[in-house]
Amino acid sequence: MRYYAIGDVHGHLEQLKRAHELIRADIARCGQPAPVVHLGDLIDRGPESRGVIDYLMKGIAAGEPWHVLKGNHDRYLERFYRERITFDPNTRTGLVWFDHRLGGAQTLASYGVEASENRDPAQIQRDAHAAVPEAHIRFIEGLPLCLETEDLIFVHAGIRPGVPMAQQAEDDLLWIRDGFLDDDTDHGRLVVHGHTALEAPEHFGNRVDLDGGTGYGRPLIPALFEGRDAWLLGEGGRSPLLPPEHRLQRGA
Known part of the structure; x- marks a missing residue:
């Protein structure tokens, strides 16, 4: 089975x-x-x-064969709208969602809501309830955390190595770095993820990171997977996305 995949969009519609x-x-x-x-x-x-x-909701409603997974930033909006939560303990920097480095203020601004750390969160939430369509929140709430195929595991951040998929913790699927990015064991299937921004998508052998830094101004580069083989797509067509050992063999 062939699958296309797109990494972290971070509000860049074009x-x-x-x-x-x-x-x-x-x-x-x-x-x-x-x-x-x-x-x-x-x-x-x-x-x-x-x-x-x-764009994604309309495409899915029109019958496009699109799957959309939930990311940690998507959960920020859901939690703020429902519970007025602005901080996630997984954010090791201690930043609240409205900080420009996380981008919550930019998201709410796209709905016409002013959000800043010096505004009352209760008032921001009231404004959000008036401006953000309930359908958008329900869409985010209903997003799955992963998609599994015979050869691939699609997930936002990664998986906890050695833990069966049915027992994976939501926070790991949305946030994990330590214990996953530094693990080079085969997970049985190729893990395709985003979350950790790189200069460009990269194949690490047991996983592929497709977050090429679109949230920081770099291009959003889609990929194609056939089994565990991968290609990046550009204006000139496909280019192989190879694991380290194959890059060395080709003299890369």
Whole structure:
């Protein structure tokens, strides 16, 4: 089975549309449609979080074979809207969601809500209830945490090595770095994730990180997977995304 995948969007609607254009061009060349998996962090930092959610909801409603996973930034919006939570203990920097480095203020601004650390969170939440469509919150609440295939595990942040998928903790699937990024054992399937921003997507042998830093102004680069083989998609078509040992063999 073939799958396309798109990493962290972070409120950059035009980048998301471009990624889908590259996928449509690849489908046109090979003549074989396939599902598209979005790895979460749809919102925050970029200017068009509302537009990103609208775009994905409309595509799914129109019958597009799109899967959308939940990211930790998506959960921020859900929790603030429902419970007025602005801090997640997994944020080791101690930042609250409204801090520009996390991007919650930018997300709420896309709905016309002013959010800052010196405004009363209760008032911000009331404004959010008036401005953010309930359908957007229900969409985020209903997003799955992972998608499993015979060869692949799609997830936002990663998995806890050695723990069966049915027993994985939500916080790990949304936030994990330590214990996953530094683990080089085979997980039985290739883990395809985002969350940890790189200069560009990279294959590490047992996992592929597709967060190429779109939240920091870099391009959103989609990927194609056939079994455990991977390619990145660009204007010139496909380019192989190879694990380290194969890169060495090719003299990369």
